[in-house]
Amino acid sequence: MVTKEAEELTQICETLSNPYLEDWKKEGGKIVGYACTYVPEEIIHAAGMLPYRIRGTGCVGTSLADTWLTRIANCSFARSILELALTGEYDFLDGVVFNNGCDHTRRGFENWKAQQNTPSFMYMLPVPHVITDDGLQWYREEVNSFKDAMEQSFGIEIKDEKLKEAVKVYNETRSLLKQLYELRTQKNPPISGAETLKILLASVSMPREKFNQLLRELLIEIRSREGISDYRARLMLVGSINDDPELIELIEDIGGLVVTDSLCFGARFFWDLDEETGDPMDSITARYYYHIPCPRMYGALPQRLDFLMSAVKEAAVDGVILQSIKFCDLHGVENVLEQKALEKAGIPTLKIEREYGPLADTGRFRTRVQAFLEQIGK
């Protein structure tokens, strides 16, 4: 039986907006969109606003965006986001924050910012590309500037006590999501990869306290489930950004159960916790700077491989799908390195390039996964 909580949480991701956001706006609340795991959501939350993770959901084509970000060189995820912005789908946002996460998204932000009808708060929060003490200090200063800019732009004050409260709320989400991921490591996981992604997407698309409440309740129901046993193989999904549950459904429909991941709409987004003692700005900055690093962070491959290998082991995966969106060189190259490490450890891999969302070549993707399952004897 599908519970009310499960239904609510898994439906929220189907559209960009949802009833929670509509209610929030009706009550005069502001929503600030952000596009990367290096934007501290706690700051937005402490400002009394709703942090919303920008995604490409619902994009059915990129004809407008392609006149700004080109389809011969720029990735379809960044183009989809820009298309949604240009067609007014993100008009419910009061502010937008991007990082210099990759060449595609940072340029996507600039093209968005250059348009006439944008939210009044369009902010770039630059993040260093190396993990050093100096880099941490730089990032700390940037996070401070971001906080100052929020305060100035919206005429508010972000107080330490609110930051501390936000830390607690966001840590609770992370702990709950970790519990969810732990359940997936069971022999018969009570939740599929697609459903997990839907829940994750809900976490970044609605008031967080409400999400935590629903997820707490849902976890009780999930624990009581019988568990999925009719799968052919336990798979891990890594690589480029994926906010599309259908991609995972495609894999799961043919028997490959996705039991873990290393994705930025996945484990990399919530795995690490804020310190709850000390200066909240220090704690938040350190958490975001040192969290499981994105391939954009140089010199951090060992940390990424450590996480990858431990997730493979924890979830007892039979194989790893390393996917990258066309033109995503960060993951395209990273996948080669991760594939080498995995194969050295005897873990079968499938490395595949794809397009995002509406541009996806789903038939080819499905066939390649099917071939992979057969290849690993499942």
Added chain:
Amino acid sequence: MVRTPTLWEETAALMGGVAALPEDVSALEALAADLPPDAASLLKGFTNPHYVKMSIVGLKIFNTALTSILERRAQGKKVAFYCFNFPRELLDAMDMAPVCTEAAGIIPVLALGCEQYIDAPINAGLPDSICGGHKASVGMIIEEAEMKPDVIINAGPGSCDPNAKLHEWMAETWEVPIFNLDAPYYHDERSFQYYRREFRRMVEGLEGVTGQKVDYDRLREILENSNEQVELYWEIQELKKAKPYPLSNIYCVLVELMKYIWSGRPEAVEYFKIARDTAKDLVAKGEGAFPNQRARTLWTYSGVYFDMELFRWLEQVGVAFVQDCFGWYPDKVIDTSSIDTMIEGLADRTLNQPMTRQHKGAWDGPAGWAEDMMFLSKELDIDACIYSGNLACKQTWGCLRLITDKLKNELGIPTLRLETDILDKRITPGSVIKEQIEEFISTLG
């Protein structure tokens, strides 16, 4: 068993004939006639009659640089790969064999054509959307393991994802140490201070890993040469403003190569002196470097390198290649009075290298792509821009419309958008590029 020569050895042997050339066009043409098509095309790019002396010095430097690296490597010196946006002077002063990653592939491509090397990384699983400049270099080492580096300096982080990521891949794959220089997003004093600390961290790390210290007396000597280059570069920038345009189109290409492979060496200084003297002489006489000039162009990215004859062809159809973004070096003279001033000067210069300077931050930020292209367009009285859209270059493609609209709306300058790979002639051939340029220039009136 007879050892097969490496690609570099082969290139050096092929280019050996250049060293003995007299300074006249017919000798260059005669040599070209004896060479395979790619090498012949390379030489034909250098046949502007006014600039034969400069061209031959430039061509000899190709050869000298290659030979020097091969010799240093044979002597057991550490081979250090660095991105084109890093100053080789430091590595020279550490008595290493400095190899510019991009030039390592570009030079053999120019001389020999080497599609098999460009394809090798793709066969190794890397995405086909990485840069042609890296594909050739990486392919060369995949095919010829003995060319692999001992250490890598990655100056790409912040300004170019594929560049930076490829250097990381090289270090991991060949198990060599790498030093990542993080370019900050802004271009202000805080950023320069951050980058100076990054640079010092890199120097210390490099010394620690290689056991080779910077010889600061040698560095001073090298920097004095490169300072002279800088002064000559600025003098030539002034001469570029003359009409008719007094420089050969090949000058800009060679400026880049001087920076990438031989900066700080007396031969590079000589190259700039000859270019300056020749241009000065033509300006004094009121002459251009080629007749019937129709358009002064700014190439907002780089030139197209797989067909060097293109640069001479442009002259023949009256198009001046006045400036490209990759040849824009707003360098300052480095104070060589102390170790600190030299290291900080090098760090500052690195942050101002092409690509790092323009693409680490916002397209319209200080020292960003727009600011530089607008400045150069006005400063050099440009008639038209050409974007040699290297398909790997996501950060320029991603804001191309913004910049072309700005150039058009604010200065009335149109931009031709080419879709190409600057090193791989199989994407858009030279013949198509020529057709597109001719058609574009004909619309300028």
